[in-house]
Amino acid sequence: xxxxxxxxxxxxxxxxxxxxxxxxxxxxxxxxxxxxxxxxxxxxxxxxxxxxxxxxxxxxxxxxxxxxxxxxxxxxxxxxxxxxxxxxxxxxxxxxxxxxxxxxxxxxxxxxxxxxxxxxxxxxxxxxxxxxxxxxxxxxxxxxxxxxxxxxxxxxxxxxxxxxxxxxxxxxxxxxxxxxxxxxxxxxxxxxxxxxxxxxxxxxxxxxxxxxxxxxxxxxxxxxxxxxxxxxxxxxxxxxxxxxxxxxxxxxxxxxxxxxxxxxxxxxxxxxxxxxxxxxxxxxxxxxxxxxxxxxxxxxxxxxxxxxxxxxxxxxxxxxxxxxxxxxxxxxxxxxxxxxxxxxxxxxxxxxxxxxxxxxxxx
Amino acid sequence: xxxxxxxxxxxxxxxxxxxxxxxxxxxxxxxxxxxxxxxxxxxxxxxxxxxxxxxxxxxxxxxxxxxxxxxxxxxxxxxxxxxxxxxxxxxxxxxxxxxxxxxxxxxxxxxxxxxxxxxxxxxxxxxxxxxxxxxxxxxxxxxxxxxxxxxxxxxxxxxxxxxxxxxxxxxxxxxxxxxxxxxxxxxxxxxxxxxxxxxxxxxxxxxxxxxxxxxxxxxxxxxxxxxxxxxxxxxxxxxx
Numbered sequence: 001x002x003x004x005x006x007x008x009x010x011x012x013x014x015x016x017x018x019x020x021x022x023x024x025x026x027x028x029x030x031x032x033x034x035x036x037x038x039x040x041x042x043x044x045x046x047x048x049x050x051x052x053x054x055x056x057x058x059x060x061x062x063x064x065x066x067x068x069x070x071x072x073x074x075x076x077x078x079x080x081x082x083x084x085x086x087x088x089x090x091x092x093x094x095x096x097x098x099x100x101x102x103x104x105x106x107x108x109x110x111x112x113x114x115x116x117x118x119x120x121x122x123x124x125x126x127x128x129x130x131x132x133x134x135x136x137x138x139x140x141x142x143x144x145x146x147x148x149x150x151x152x153x154x155x156x157x158x159x160x161x162x163x164x165x166x167x168x169x170x171x172x173x174x175x176x177x178x179x180x181x182x183x184x185x186x187x188x189x190x191x192x193x194x195x196x197x198x199x200x201x202x203x204x205x206x207x208x209x210x211x212x213x214x215x216x217x218x219x220x221x222x223x224x225x226x227x228x229x230x231x232x233x234x235x236x237x238x239x240x241x242x243x244x245x246x247x248x249x250x251x252x253x254x255x256x257x258x259x260x261x262x263x264x265x266x267x268x269x270x271x272x273x274x275x276x277x278x279x280x281x282x283x284x285x286x287x288x289x290x291x292x293x294x295x296x297x298x299x300x301x302x303x304x305x306x307x308x309x310x311x312x313x314x315x316x317x318x319x320x321x322x323x324x325x326x327x328x329x330x331x332x333x334x335x336x337x338x339x340x341x342x343x344x345x346x347x348x349x350x351x352x353x354x355x356x357x358x359x360x361x362x363x
Numbered sequence: 364x365x366x367x368x369x370x371x372x373x374x375x376x377x378x379x380x381x382x383x384x385x386x387x388x389x390x391x392x393x394x395x396x397x398x399x400x401x402x403x404x405x406x407x408x409x410x411x412x413x414x415x416x417x418x419x420x421x422x423x424x425x426x427x428x429x430x431x432x433x434x435x436x437x438x439x440x441x442x443x444x445x446x447x448x449x450x451x452x453x454x455x456x457x458x459x460x461x462x463x464x465x466x467x468x469x470x471x472x473x474x475x476x477x478x479x480x481x482x483x484x485x486x487x488x489x490x491x492x493x494x495x496x497x498x499x500x501x502x503x504x505x506x507x508x509x510x511x512x513x514x515x516x517x518x519x520x521x522x523x524x525x526x527x528x529x530x531x532x533x534x535x536x537x538x539x540x541x542x543x544x545x546x547x548x549x550x551x552x553x554x555x556x557x558x559x560x561x562x563x564x565x566x567x568x569x570x571x572x573x574x575x576x577x578x579x580x581x582x583x584x585x586x587x588x589x590x591x592x593x594x595x596x597x598x599x600x601x602x603x
Contacts, residue, residue, distance in 0.1 A: 037395035037415070040374070267523065270544075313473045313497070316435050316454055331434055332453075333395025333413045345432060347453065347472050349522065350497065 013185050013197075013209035014041035014162070014330045015317075017298045018338055019178035019305045022324040023362030025053060028171025030338045031179040035162040037333040038183060041209075046184030046196035047165035048157025050205040050300050051176035053363055055152050061088055061111035062130055062202075065148035065155060066137075067193050068106040073143030080141065084133070085112040093156075093169065100164035105193055109154075127202055127247065132226070134201060139228050145194040150203030153302065157182075157196035165196075177363050180300045182207035199235040201243050203302040208235040209330055210295030210315050221288035234295070241289050242299060253299075253306050257353035259286040261311045298328055304357040313350030320345040326356045364409070369393045374415060381408065395434070400427055403444075416453075419446050422463060435472070438465045441487070447572050454496070457489045460506070464488040464565065468573045470514055473522070474498045479532060481505025490569045497522030500588075504531040509562050511537045511569075511580060519543075526588055530596055534588040535562050543586070548594050554585035 016034040020026065028051060035047070055063050064081075068074040081087060089111045095104070114129050122129065134146045148155035153176075156169040162183040182197035198205040212218070212234040219229045219237050225248070227240040238260070245256045259282050263271075268279040283290070294314030299306040307328045309317050320327045320335045320342035327335040327342055335342050348354050365384050369377050370392040377396045381388055386406060390399070393412030400408050401417065403425040410418070410429040419427050420439040432450035441460040451469035459478045462485035470493030477498065479487050487506035493514035499521050500508050512520035520538045526549045535558075536543060540551045559581070570577040 040397065313454070316472075318453070331395055331413075331415070332432055333415060333434065336394060336413050345451070347496070350473070 014038035014183040014334070015181065015207045015209050015296060015298055016327075016329040016334045016338075017178070017180040017207070017300070017305055017307070018325055018327050019356050019358065020324050021326065021356065021358055021362075023053070023177045023358045024324060025175035025177055026179065028166055028169075028174050028176070028179060031181045032163050032166035032171060034327075034329060034334040034338045035166070035181055035183055037337050038329070038331055039161065039163070041185060041330060042161055042183030043185045044161045045159055045186050046157070046182070047160050047162030048155060048182050048184075048196045048198050048207075049162070049166060049169070049171060050148075050153060050155045050180045050198040050200065050207070051171070051174050052153045052179070052203075052300060052302065053177040054154055054174040055111070058089065058111040059152040061113050062149055062151055063154050064110040064112055064134075064146055065093065066108050066110070067145045067147060068108065069143035070106070073141060074106055074108065077137060077141050077144040080137065081110065081112065081133075084118040085114055087112050094173070095168055096170050098164060098168055101158055101160045101168040103159070131202055131243070135226070135228055139230060147194055148200050148205075150200065150205070151302070153200075153203050153205070153300070155198050155200045155205055157198065158193050159196065177358055178300060178305055180205060180207045180298050180305070182209075195231060195233060197235055198300070199231075199233070199239045201239050202247070203300075204239055204242055204246075205300040206235050206239045206242070206297055207300075208238060208295060208297045210234065210297075210310065211293055212238075212291050212295055212310075213293035214291050217288055218291060235297075238291065238295075238297060241291070245286070245289065246301075253355050254353055255282060257306070257308050257351065258282045259289050260291040261308055261351035261353075262290050263311060263351060296330065303363045304355065306356075307348065307354040309348060309350045309352070311351035316347070318345060318347050319354055328354065364389050364407075366391060369396055369412070372396065374398055393431075400425055419444070422446065432469070438463065441465070442485070449573065451493070456491075457487065457508075460487040460489075461485050462487050464568070465490070466565075466569050466572055467491045467493070469493045470517065471495045471499075474501055476503055476506070476508045476534075477501045479503050479506040479508065481532065488565050490565050492569065492573065492575070493517060494519060495521045495525075497524055498527060499525040500529055500532075500534050501526075502528040502530070503534070506532045507562065507565070508532070508534045509537075509565060510535070511566075513537075513575065513580070526590075528596065529588070530590045532590075533561075536586045536588070537580070537583050538586055539584050540586040545588065548591050548596065550589050550591050552587050554587040558587045559585060 093107045158165045245251045262283045295310045296315035296317040365388045374396040389409040391411045395415040397415035402421040404423040407426045417436045422441040422444040424444045426445045428447045435453035437456045439458045441463045444463045446465045448467045454472035455474045473496035490509045494517040
């Protein structure tokens with residue numbers, strides 16, 4: 001069987017997300033429900049979720065979720081991890097066996113912290129070291145794949161329809177202040193679990209509906225900075241672009257949105273003063289990170305969500321709210337499935353970032 | 364009128380029920396079911412809730428009323444009939460329609476009226492009460508698009524790049540000609556009294572359906588847009 005990276009996979013998809021601005025915790029039940037009316041946007045070859053705030057008892061540790069092909073790859077990966085990380089807990093991720101989800105790999109979860117001695121020897125900050133470790137495991141340890149590596153958050157994904165994947169991982173037993181979800185519609189897939197969305201690095205996770213045409217231009221640029229795009233999925237490269245722009249370049253999320261979904265030059269031409277200078281600067285300096293072709297994405301990060309459409313808005317995306325909660329989805333029906341009384345339903349314009357943060361101190 | 368509860372029904376089951384009843388029907392608890400009443404030639408349908416994508420696709424004579432918002436591609440390739448949306452619509456409403464009428468009380472997303480066309484006696488009509496997103500009437504080849512801008516919370520009656528690739532049909536915007544940036548390949552004029560005669564019957568239908576004061580709607584400046592036949596889309600990509 002050809003794995004991802006060996007075969008090109010264009011995809012359609014459904015996305016959905018919810019966040020409580022007050023940091024109120026929700027179980028995964030409601031986000032699973034949102035995927036049911038959008039069932040036909042997926043074809044059963046990938047579904048996944050990301051939950052934030054779900055590991056409060058281990059919030060100071062990186063939660064590594066890892067797929068293993070077998071115990072040989074597990075032993076190899078664990079001995080690698082033990083060299084440079086303190087592992088406070090290692091366990092199987094609890095699952096529920098259901099007929100809809102088959103060919104289950106070994107699914108493990110580790111709560112880890114990099115050893116202080118390792119960090120000081122390498123003179124690296126913690127996040128850089130963790131990101132490099134994830135890249136190293138995914139590239140060098142055959143049969144091991146880290147699909148979640150943030151603090152107090154976790155990605156859960158599998159081959160299957162999203163509503164089944166949610167039941168499989170027993171998401172009703174987790175509580176988070178924000179959730180994202182994805183249903184995948186690849187037209188040609190080897191059906192590998194790691195290729196499902198969300199795609200995550202550190203606490204950044206991306207769910208994505210679309211098919212970007214700038215993939216190779218983006219990949220060539222981002223690989224100069226140590227990232228390895230080995231899955232050939234659009235989502236992977238978007239995740240690295242966001243990590244690079246936000247964590248390493250220090251751009252705000254708005255500025256990041258203005259890079260990846262930059263306005264047309266003709267639109268920038270009509271802007272005035274500071275804005276015109278800002279858009280011109282971002283498009284010029286990061287021209288290789290402009291993402292073209294259709295996409296709608298939801299980025300999850302510690303304490304917030306950002307939704308963004310491509311500048312031509314070639315994919316649908318709707319936003320709604322109710323009380324302390326904000327809902328985002330490919331279809332209004334998905335929002336209504338979570339909250340029938342949602343108000344202020346609107347579709348953000350192409351390139352218009354919708355950023356929702358949990359109040360400071362509430363997460 | 365028969366009532367059909369759409370709760371927990373997939374789109375195939377729901378459409379089969381509509382097809383088998385051979386009668387007018389009200390669909391309640393609709394939540395995203397696609398292709399509702401696609402291709403139907405007769406009977407009236409009322410939808411309560413959120414209709415899914417491609418509502419009334421290939422519609423061929425039926426009348427559909429939606430009490431709520433509709434999603435993407437309403438009236439895709441519609442041939443005849445009427446669709447009334449008592450709310451907003453998503454992207455690409457009236458995609459490639461070549462006949463029939465669509466009335467939207469609220470606003471439309473991107474690409475409303477993309478590739479609308481006309482054929483012999485067929486002339487599609489679309490009236491949007493609120494505002495329209497970018498690329499309104501993209502590649503419009505025929506028919507009539509009217510945007511009224513009645514939603515005062517919206518800053519602009521239309522987004523960026525309206526009428527890109529327009530080469531047939533007509534568009535009316537209830538605003539002054541210089542308030543919108545158009546491509547250089549269309550003629551933009553202040554609508555005369557004679558021009559307005561053409562859209563009056565449809566505005567009248569809109570106002571009656573959604574209980575809007577007709578005289579107030581008409582008592583405003585309108586812009587009429589037509590393709591510039593002296594500057595056509597010719598030899599842009601290939602020498603033909």
